[in-house]
Amino acid sequence: MTSEATNIFGIRAIIEAIESGSTINKIYIQKGLRGDLFYQLDKLIKSKKISVSSVPVEKLNRLSKNNNHQGAVAQISPVEFYDLEVLIESIVDIDENPMFLVLDQLSDVRNFGAIIRTAECTGVNGIIIQKSGSAPVNAETIKTSAGAAFKIPICKVDHIKDALYLFQASGIKIVAATEKTDDSIFDINFNQPIAIVVGSEDRGVNPSVLKMVDYKAKLPLLGEIESLNVSVACGAFLYESVRQRL
DSSP states (O other): OEEETTEEESHHHHHHHHHTTOOEEEEEEETTOOSHHHHHHHHHHHHHTOOEEEEOHHHHHHHHSSSTTTTEEEEEOSSOOBOHHHHHHHHHHHOSSOEEEEESSOOOHHHHHHHHHHHHHTTOSEEEEESSSSOOOOHHHHHHTTTGGGTSOEEEESSHHHHHHHHHHTTOEEEEEOSSSSOBGGGSOOSSSEEEEEOBTTTBSOHHHHTTOSEEEBOOOOSSOOOOOHHHHHHHHHHHHHHHHO
16 A cells, blocks of 8 residues: 555565566665565565665654554655666667766765756766665655656666676766866866766765776866865766767
8 A cells, every 4th residue: 555656565565566566766674573574575675686774663654654564665766767778779879979977876865856957958868876875766856856857767777887887888988077086077078978977975986986987087176165066066067068069
């Protein structure tokens, strides 16, 4: 049964949702939960690599708006996710100069929504996120994106590096937005098939990801504060790409 459009609760209902192919953002499990149904759910969660959190019962009560949750609540994504390999193949066939955006474990839904909105406005062909550790596409994300989340393909991958391997195999260059470089954003050629990687709010782009990229670039900061909000920085990179392409 449902508490709202993007939440379902009850172990059996969640199992059925997973088995039917529904896209699950995250599952919240009551701490200490046991039993045959729970173990069946746990097996599915692990096999499908679904993000999960162990939480106190009070959290589940709030999410389900009553106590009839059987110790589990799942958040269902309001959008369908694309297969990245299929998306790349379809885009490359029709666009000789595509642009993709990779979000390396961005965690704030408001930043995520703002980035989706900017990505749609700048003609990004697809956004890639990691299945675990990334901000979900939920009602707040949709609202912040001004509905853009319904207009731009979003792909989930097991690991960000999986996406980078696919881009490299398809001749798409990868540029990371990072302060760990001497190269300026204005020194990079964005007027080519490209994927822009933006990191998380607190850690930036993962070091293992940085080792794989073709270019690293930073924005000039002329004030005393040492960093920009991630959605603002992402917007600057996307619009530099637009400027060069125009």
